[in-house]
Structures are given as structure tokens and as C-alpha cells.
Amino acid sequence: xxxxxxxxxxxxxxxxxxxxxxxxxxxxxxxxxxxxxxxxxxxxxxxxxxxxxxxxxxxxxxxxxxxxxxx
Amino acid sequence: xxxxxxxxxxxxxxxxxxxxxxxxxxxxxxxxxxxxxxxxxxxxxxxxxxxxxxxxxxxxxxxxxxxxxxxxxxxxxxxxxxxxxxxxxxxxxxxxxxxxxxxxxxxxxxxxxxxxxxxxxxxxxxxxxxxxxxxxxxxxxxxxxxxxxxxxxxxxxxxxxxxxxxxxxxxxxxxxxxxxxxxxxxxxxxxxxxxxxxxxxxxxxxxxxxxxxxxxxxxxxxxxxxxxxxxxxxxxxxxxxxxxxxxxxxxxxxxxxxxxxxxxxxxxxxxxxxxxxxxxxxxxxxxxxxxxxxxxxxxxxxxxxxxxxxxxxxxxxxxxxxxxxxxxxxxxxxxxxxxxxxxxxxxxxxxxxxxxxxxxxxxxxxxxxxxxxxxxxxxxxxxxxxxxxxxxxxxxxxxxxxxxxxxxxxxxxxxxxxxxxxxxxxxxxxxxxxxxxxxxxxxxxxxxxxxx
Numbered sequence: 001x002x003x004x005x006x007x008x009x010x011x012x013x014x015x016x017x018x019x020x021x022x023x024x025x026x027x028x029x030x031x032x033x034x035x036x037x038x039x040x041x042x043x044x045x046x047x048x049x050x051x052x053x054x055x056x057x058x059x060x061x062x063x064x065x066x067x068x069x070x071x
Numbered sequence: 072x073x074x075x076x077x078x079x080x081x082x083x084x085x086x087x088x089x090x091x092x093x094x095x096x097x098x099x100x101x102x103x104x105x106x107x108x109x110x111x112x113x114x115x116x117x118x119x120x121x122x123x124x125x126x127x128x129x130x131x132x133x134x135x136x137x138x139x140x141x142x143x144x145x146x147x148x149x150x151x152x153x154x155x156x157x158x159x160x161x162x163x164x165x166x167x168x169x170x171x172x173x174x175x176x177x178x179x180x181x182x183x184x185x186x187x188x189x190x191x192x193x194x195x196x197x198x199x200x201x202x203x204x205x206x207x208x209x210x211x212x213x214x215x216x217x218x219x220x221x222x223x224x225x226x227x228x229x230x231x232x233x234x235x236x237x238x239x240x241x242x243x244x245x246x247x248x249x250x251x252x253x254x255x256x257x258x259x260x261x262x263x264x265x266x267x268x269x270x271x272x273x274x275x276x277x278x279x280x281x282x283x284x285x286x287x288x289x290x291x292x293x294x295x296x297x298x299x300x301x302x303x304x305x306x307x308x309x310x311x312x313x314x315x316x317x318x319x320x321x322x323x324x325x326x327x328x329x330x331x332x333x334x335x336x337x338x339x340x341x342x343x344x345x346x347x348x349x350x351x352x353x354x355x356x357x358x359x360x361x362x363x364x365x366x367x368x369x370x371x372x373x374x375x376x377x378x379x380x381x382x383x384x385x386x387x388x389x390x391x392x393x394x395x396x397x398x399x400x401x402x403x404x405x406x407x408x409x410x411x412x413x414x415x416x417x418x419x420x421x422x423x424x425x426x427x428x429x430x431x432x433x434x435x436x437x438x439x440x441x442x443x444x445x446x447x448x449x450x451x452x453x454x455x456x457x458x459x460x461x462x463x464x465x466x467x468x469x470x471x472x473x474x475x476x477x478x479x480x481x482x483x484x485x486x487x488x489x490x491x492x493x494x495x496x497x498x499x500x501x502x503x504x505x506x507x508x509x510x511x512x513x514x515x516x517x518x519x520x521x522x523x
Binding site for chain 1: 088094
């Protein structure tokens with residue numbers, strides 16, 4: 001592990017936590033789109049920025065850490 | 072998040088975040104649900120949820136033979152504090168909202184206000200008709216013109232994230248003018264939306280000869296030139312009424328009131344701040360708790376003010392009455408004056424009729440520029456009494472100050488001034504056929520002064 005090569009952990013837990021960034025980006029985009037085409041905008045939908053990470057954290061806590069490789 | 076291999080991250084953080092988001096969403100989309108109230112009732116559920124999640128994780132840890140998770144890790148603690156702050160905020164907002172209904176609590180930084188005007192066809196109404204004007208939110212302005220029609224110009228204002236969203240909501244709200252019962256009803260409807268209300272301001276031109284009732288839970292009321300009776304109700308807003316030919320009645324819970332030139336009785340009830348009433352041919356009756364200042368000028372008949380602390384009646388107020396939290400000032404009353412209060416300083420000038428004052432813990436100052444013609448009766452407790460009369464006055468005085476003293480500028484062989492260790496007394500007669508002046512106080516000095 002000290003040889004400098006990056007080892008990617010492939011356990012379920014780490015795979016779920018990798019989703020956080022992309023899913024937040026998707027949420028942001030979806031909200032801006034909704035503001036254009038529906039009656040709901042950022043002012044209505046901002047709590048999604050709490051709910052979506054909450055769901056991911058919840059999923060993470062149920063995901064197994066079996067085979068986890070720490071760097 | 073700890074990276075120890077045995078540690079699964081707790082489900083508690085995720086649940087807290089979801090709960091927080093759902094609370095904000097609910098508060099936003101279902102404001103009528105009363106989130107604040109629900110929180111105040113069901114907050115212990117949060118403790119139970121916490122316990123259940125930790126218990127489940129504890130059991131799982133035991134089964135898998137790994138170390139037990141901490142009851143509260145650092146990240147969870149911070150999040151929990153945030154949740155508690157939000158919950159407390161919601162319940163405080165709920166309490167404030169209950170005390171001050173109509174206050175706009177929707178804090179929304181992404182929305183802007185838009186407005187548009189609404190066309191309401193004019194309608195003829197007969198002379199002397201009763202017109203009721205209502206809006207659920209917004210200002211009402213009614214002024215009389217040389218017309219036999221009711222002409223309405225309505226203006227809607229709504230907040231929205233885009234102009235089209237705001238206009239969508241404004242389309243819902245309607246203004247109708249119709250005959251109802253014995254009168255006519257002009258009202259704005261369907262203003263409530265799940266994202267706050269549409270404000271509808273009504274500016275109405277009416278024939279002079281009508282009777283008017285104007286009601287808005289949140290907004291100002293402005294009325295002028297109507298010859299019939301006027302009734303105005305607002306829960307939060309200022310009321311201004313001018314040039315009315317009959318009685319005027321105002322009920323409010325918060326706001327200022329200005330009324331002038333009324334040929335009839337004026338009645339103001341409820342709670343409020345500044346009150347200004349002038350030139351009333353009739354009675355002026357103020358009843359309730361007003362922070363003040365209260366100013367009343369020139370009332371032909373009786374001026375009557377009642378609050379928890381004060382009960383005051385003046386007949387024919389040709390001068391002014393001014394009242395605020397700490398004092399009462401009255402000048403020029405052609406009839407009698409009767410004042411009962413406590414913890415207020417009182418200043419009275421020139422009362423032609425009988426004067427009666429009951430006070431405590433306040434200083435009383437009475438000043439006449441003409442010799443008194445009727446009785447003066449002052450009862451005070453823990454305060455000084457200062458009476459100034461012109462030199463040519465004649466009267467019969469009886470003044471007692473317990474644990475105080477009595478002093479006089481007037482001198483006459485019959486006037487006895489006795490100040491012993493405990494009590495100050497002043498008794499006797501100046502001139503002949505004068506009215507009785509009786510003064511009682513304690514822990515204060517009684518001054519009887521002579522002006523030139």
C-alpha cells in the first residue's frame with residue numbers, strides 16, 4: 001500500500017459513498033430544470049439537498065464493508 | 072466517519088437529514104398543518120427514534136462480534152444540534168404566528184413580488200345602501216365621489232419565483248361585487264394558496280350616501296367623505312378615517328388609528344399603538360389597551376377612555392387630551408373631568424366643571440387660569456399634588472398629606488396650615504362663596520400656589 005499506486009476499494013460501502021457527488025449534481029440540475037418548466041423552483045425544492053444526502057447516508061449505513069481496503 | 076473496518080456508519084445521520092428535509096418541505100407545502108405545533112407535541116419521538124436506531128445497531132454489532140458503536144459520534148452530535156435548533160425555531164415561529172396572526176413567516180429568498188391590476192365592472196347602488204368591503208389580505212381605501220356607482224380598482228400582489236408563477240396564482244384570486252341580503256358585498260376571494268397568499272388591495276370610489284363596513288385581517292383601511300356610518304376592522308394595520316357624517320367604529324388588534332372631522336360618535340376598541348382623534352361632534356369612546364401616544368382634540372360631547380389602568384371621562388373637551396404610558400395631560404375642558412388611574416403623572420389645565428382625580432404613585436399637577444367654579448377633588452397615594460389657582464380665586468380648602476406636608480402661597484386669617492411630624496394639613500377659606508377643594512395624599516407634598 002505504500003508503493004504509491006492508488007488502490008480502489010470496491011466494497012459496497014465505498015461504492016455507495018462514491019455516489020454522493022454525482023447524485024448531488026443530478027439533484028441540482030433537476031431542480032434548475034424544474035424551475036424552468038414547472039411551478040416549483042429552488043425556493044420550494046431546496047430541502048432535497050438535505051433529503052437526498054440523507055438517503056445516501058442511510059443506504060451507506062446498510063451497505064456492507066466486507067472486503068474494505070483502507071488506504 | 073471512522074475508517075476502522077469494523078465500524079459501519081450509523082443510520083442515524085441519514086435519518087436525521089431526511090427528517091430535517093421533510094420538515095422543511097412540509098412547512099413549505101402545508102403551512103396549515105402547523106408544523107411548529109406538531110413539533111411541540113411530538114418532539115419526544117426523536118428521542119425514541121434515536122434509541123431504536125442505536126439499539127438495532129448495538130444488537131447487530133453484538134451478533135457480528137464487532138465493537139459496539141458509540142451512542143453519539145462527532146458528526147451525529149453536530150447534526151443533532153442542528154436538528155434541535157431547527158425544531159426549536161419552528162416551534163418559536165409557531166408561537167409567534169399564533170400571537171400575531173397575519174404575519175408573513177415565509178422566509179423565501181428566491182422569490183420576488185409581482186403585481187397586476189384586476190378589472191371589476193362598476194355597479195350602481197342606491198343611496199343609503201350598506202356596502203361591505205372585504206379582503207383576506209391587503210389594504211382597503213374607500214373615498215366618496217360625485218357618483219351613484221361603486222367603482223373598484225383592485226390591485227393584486229403575489230410573490231413568486233418567476234413572473235408566470237406569480238401570475239398563475241393571481242389568476243386564482245377574484246374580486247366580486249354583488250347584492251347580498253339588504254346590502255352589497257365587495258370582496259376578494261381565493262387569496263389563499265399553498266405558497267402564501269395573494270394580496271388584494273381594493274381602492275373603491277363610492278356614492279357619498281352609503282353605510283360602509285370594511286374588513287381586512289392584515290392591511291390598512293383608509294376611508295374619507297362618507298356620510299353614513301363607517302365600521303372598520305383590521306387585525307393588523309393602520310386605520311385612517313376622515314370627513315364622515317355619522318358614527319365611526321374601529322376595531323383593531325395592532326396598528327395606529329387616525330380619525331378626524333366626524334359628525335357623530337367615534338368608537339375605537341381593541342389593541343393598538345398610536346391613536347389620534349380630532350374634531351368629533353359626538354362622543355369619542357376609546358376602549359382597550361393602546362401603547363400610545365393617544366391624542367384626542369376637540370370633542371363636542373363626552374370623551375371616554377377605558378383601559379386596565381385608567382378610566383377617564385371628560386365632558387366637552389375643547390382642548391386636548393394626551394396620554395402615554397407614564398402620563399396624562401388634559402387641557403381645556405368645558406364640562407366636568409373625571410380621572411381614575413394609577414402609576415401615572417397627571418397634568419390638568421382649566422376644567423370648567425367639577426374635577427375628580429384618583430391616582431397613586433404619580434405626581435398630580437393642576438393649573439387653572441380662571442378661578443375655579445366647581446369642586447376639585449383629588450385623592451392620591453404616594454405622590455405630590457400641586458394646585459395653581461389665580462390670585463382672585465375664592466374657595467374652601469381641605470388638604471391632608473399623611474407622612475408629608477402642605478404648603479400654601481395664599482394667606483388668610485382663616486387659613487390654617489399645620490405641619491406636625493406626621494401629617495401636613497391645610498384647611499380654611501379664601502374669599503367667599505368659593506367651591507370646595509379637597510386634596511388627600513400620602514408621602515408627598517401638597518402645594519397650593521397662587522398665580523398672578
